[in-house]
Amino acid sequence: MQAISQVPRLSGFEMVMALSSALDLIAPSVVGHHKRVAYMATRLAAASGLSGELQARVGLAGALHDVGVLTREQVRTLHDPRVASDEDDGHGEFGDRLLASFEPTAPLAPLIRHHHVSWHRDRPETGRAPIESHILHLADRVDVQIRLDGEILGQVPGIVDGIVERSGTSFAPDLVDAFRQLAEQEGFWLDMVTPGLDALLGGMLAGNSLDYALTFDNLLGISRLFSQIIDFRSRFTAAHSAGVAIVAQTLARELGFSPEDCDLMRLAGYLHDLGKLAVPAEILEKPGSLTQDELWVVRKHSYYTDKVLRTLSGFDTIRAWAASHHETLDRKGYPFRLGADRLDLGARVMAVADVFAAISEDRPYRSRMLGAEVLEVFDGLSAARKLDPEVIGILLANQDVLRGHLETVQQAVAEGYYAVVPSGRSDEPPSDNP
Numbered sequence: 001m002q003a004i005s006q007v008p009r010l011s012g013f014e015m016v017m018a019l020s021s022a023l024d025l026i027a028p029s030v031v032g033h034h035k036r037v038a039y040m041a042t043r044l045a046a047a048s049g050l051s052g053e054l055q056a057r058v059g060l061a062g063a064l065h066d067v068g069v070l071t072r073e074q075v076r077t078l079h080d081p082r083v084a085s086d087e088d089d090g091h092g093e094f095g096d097r098l099l100a101s102f103e104p105t106a107p108l109a110p111l112i113r114h115h116h117v118s119w120h121r122d123r124p125e126t127g128r129a130p131i132e133s134h135i136l137h138l139a140d141r142v143d144v145q146i147r148l149d150g151e152i153l154g155q156v157p158g159i160v161d162g163i164v165e166r167s168g169t170s171f172a173p174d175l176v177d178a179f180r181q182l183a184e185q186e187g188f189w190l191d192m193v194t195p196g197l198d199a200l201l202g203g204m205l206a207g208n209s210l211d212y213a214l215t216f217d218n219l220l221g222i223s224r225l226f227s228q229i230i231d232f233r234s235r236f237t238a239a240h241s242a243g244v245a246i247v248a249q250t251l252a253r254e255l256g257f258s259p260e261d262c263d264l265m266r267l268a269g270y271l272h273d274l275g276k277l278a279v280p281a282e283i284l285e286k287p288g289s290l291t292q293d294e295l296w297v298v299r300k301h302s303y304y305t306d307k308v309l310r311t312l313s314g315f316d317t318i319r320a321w322a323a324s325h326h327e328t329l330d331r332k333g334y335p336f337r338l339g340a341d342r343l344d345l346g347a348r349v350m351a352v353a354d355v356f357a358a359i360s361e362d363r364p365y366r367s368r369m370l371g372a373e374v375l376e377v378f379d380g381l382s383a384a385r386k387l388d389p390e391v392i393g394i395l396l397a398n399q400d401v402l403r404g405h406l407e408t409v410q411q412a413v414a415e416g417y418y419a420v421v422p423s424g425r426s427d428e429p430p431s432d433n434p
């Protein structure tokens with residue numbers, strides 16, 4: 001089959017910005033938090049005389065700094081301006097380990113690890129927290145005090161007083177001085193609450209270490225990192241996207257897709273559940289049945305996959321394949337109720353791959369399915385014209401090979417998972433619930 005799509009041409013920086021937007025989906029109250037912190041941190045780094053390269057590194061780290069936050073409870077605590085900021089709940093360490101596992105983002109990892117360390121507890125000369133982490137800490141604490149529903153300029157004196165009060169304790173005195181000067185500029189505050197912050201950051205961080213056109217291998221690597229950020233939030237889903245990626249790629253090959261499109265299918269598999277960053281770990285790990293509210297939160301995730309991937313140029317095909325994985329041929333899927341006439345073969349492949357990977361994994365409320373159970377699920381989906389019967393036929397004909405691929409991937413990912421997740425989360429016993 002002739003290639004129907006082209007490898008997207010975009011930079012690692014654009015991918016990081018997309019991930020940064022996705023991280024804020026976990027709670028409506030924190031929309032824009034990562035990018036405002038990136039902005040303030042970059043300005044503070046410049047005002048403190050850091051080199052252009054370090055400014056860009058601080059900015060990138062700001063854009064991803066809470067990548068290790070898993071639960072809404074953590075978000076509530078971290079964004080409560082009354083709560084002390086140096087309580088370590090482990091999200092800095094988890095974020096560090098996630099980003100350290102991928103070479104291009106590894107330089108950001110140590111900055112993120114220490115972004116809640118107070119100045120008086122850990123001075124840079126002791127060699128633990130770099131000054132860049134203290135910059136992130138200050139920027140983060142400023143942002144949690146900003147009320148987006150009020151006039152920002154009226155809030156400035158109160159925010160500045162609160163920061164100055166903690167100079168020499170929570171925050172480095174030199175950084176507080178730099179912040180006071182920046183805070184005098186109305187533009188400093190208005191930049192953060194005026195639409196267009198993405199473009200502004202693009203200019204400020206131009207030439208950063210991820211601002212280069214990605215090769216396909218780079219793109220695959222960064223997408224694999226994303227899949228881990230999405231899936232390591234729960235041990236039940238730790239290998240899910242990697243499993244979907246390999247199954248979808250193999251099915252595409254069996255269906256005669258070009259080698260290029262098979263590769264794109266793999267990439268789409270890594271990214272298909274990107275919107276799950278909006279689903280807190282409390283829900284992903286819940287052993288019992290979900291409440292109606294929780295079900296609605298889960299139901300939003302593929303919409304968010306679509307929304308975030310829409311911001312990336314050249315991603316139309318990948319987005320269509322990735323974000324349609326809960327759509328059905330009978331127009332009863334979600335989030336767009338597309339139906340048979342609007343679901344191309346790639347989207348149909350992804351939907352089948354997603355179900356196969358999901359039912360082959362343990363969940364808090366049931367064990368993985370095998371053999372006859374798998375057959376029964378797909379017979380039902382085929383008979384009801386939910387998913388494509390031809391794709392299902394190919395899946396079932398190759399079930400053993402696909403299961404082998406899935407198990408290899410699950411094993412490889414599990415090793416990475418146990419190396420990365422904070423202790424105490426990785427060794428929870430499996431639930432006995434059916």
Ligand SMILES: [Fe+2]
Nearest residue numbers: 065066078115
């Ligand atoms: Fe944080």
Ligand SMILES: [Fe+2]
Nearest residue numbers: 033065066140
């Ligand atoms: Fe934060």
Ligand SMILES: [Fe+2]
Nearest residue numbers: 272273302325
């Ligand atoms: Fe999904």
Ligand SMILES: [Fe+2]
Nearest residue numbers: 240272273354
């Ligand atoms: Fe999925």
